[in-house]
Amino acid sequence: IEAEKIGAQVLINKRSREDAEKTRLNLKGKLTAKMDITGRVAKFVDCRSKDVSEREIFIVEGDSALGAVKQARDPNYQAVMPIRGKILNCLKADYDKIFKSEIITDLIKVLGCGVQVKSKANKSIASFDINALRWSKIILCTDADVDGFQIRTLLLTMLYRLTPQLIEEHKVFIAExxxxxxxxxxxxxxxxxxxEKDEFLMQLEGQKFTIQRSKGLGENDPDMMNLTTMNPKTRRLIQVKPGDAEMTAQMFDILLGDNLTGRKDYIASHGSEYLDDLDIS
Known part of the structure; x- marks a missing residue:
């Protein structure tokens, strides 16, 4: 009887190892698959250049922003990847859930470098190779509103957890x-x-002028979009540094995580700083 128990346990262990290896290989293939015609990511718009040192990818929110950026970009070296809705909060989600997200696996495919998984249980899944990265710059380009900021934060959190070396190597940027x-x-x-608005208005004092709050990216004129967001000579990019990403993740955890007491304490201490931003109309 004892021999049967030992034999059964050996079989269970063998099957577990085989299943784990199969999962590892499937996931590695899924995340590092070449961007061939059959595996092409939906609505991803590539650029012509094959020179990684000049290739840039703009990650944008939604189809309307995709259309605007597509018209405003330089197709020789600027590519566009749209995000469909808000992505999963990767800060605390387990890896099984993260890698079942089509949006996230599509992004990893487009980046081309795989992921860094810092977990003993998932150590064998790590397939990160910085030399396989297909871009010199990964640029997060979202609307300057609450939804845009949240999508940007979710993207930063994803990169911070799955591919922190991209941030350490200064590959990640935010387009202002x-x-x-x-x-x-x-x-x-x-x-x-x-x-800056107040400075311009002081310069224009006594002159006739019109002032308009910027619309979403999808409503921007292509020429204006190129001038302010896409053209390297005139655009403004914020380089994301490791400390910035870590602070973003911590703040995201406070405001949207499970620590209710921490959130309450933070709002009590800092809530007055955001009164001007409240929409109470």
Whole structure:
């Protein structure tokens, strides 16, 4: 009887090892698959250049932003990847759930470098290779509103957890988009924050001008989009540093995680700082 128990346990262990190896190989193939015609990611728009040192990918939210960026980009070296809705919060989700997300696995396929999985249980799944990265810059390009900020945070959290070396190697950037468009006579000024808006208005004191709050990326004129967001000579990019990503993840955890006491304490201590941003109309 004891021999039968030992034999049964040996068989169970053997099957477990075989299943784990099969899962590892399937996942590795899924995340590092070449971007051939059959495996092409839906709505991903590639660029012409094969020179990784100049290739840039803009990760945008939704089809309307995809259309605007597609028209404004330089197709020689700028590619576009749209995000369909809000992605999974990767901060605490287990790896099985993360890798079942089509949005996330599509993003990993497009990046081409695999993932770094820092877990003993998932150690064998790690297939990260920085040399396989297909881009010199990964640029997060979202609307300058609450939804856009949240999508940007979710993307940063995903990269921070699955591919932290991309942040450490300074490959990840945030594209700043202007908050205001100010037109006076035949000249247009773009203000990226309230301080810049006030400075432009002081310069234009006594002149006639119009001021317009920036629309979503999908409504931007292609020429304006190119000038303010896409063109390396005139755009503004914020390079994401490891400390920035870590702080973002911590703040995201406080505001949207399971620590109710921490969230309550943070709101009590810092809530007054955000009164001007409240929509109480």
């Amino acid at each position: 988009s202007p908050l205001y468009e100010i037109t006076a006579k035949d000249k247009t000024y773009f203000a990226y924050n309230e301080r």
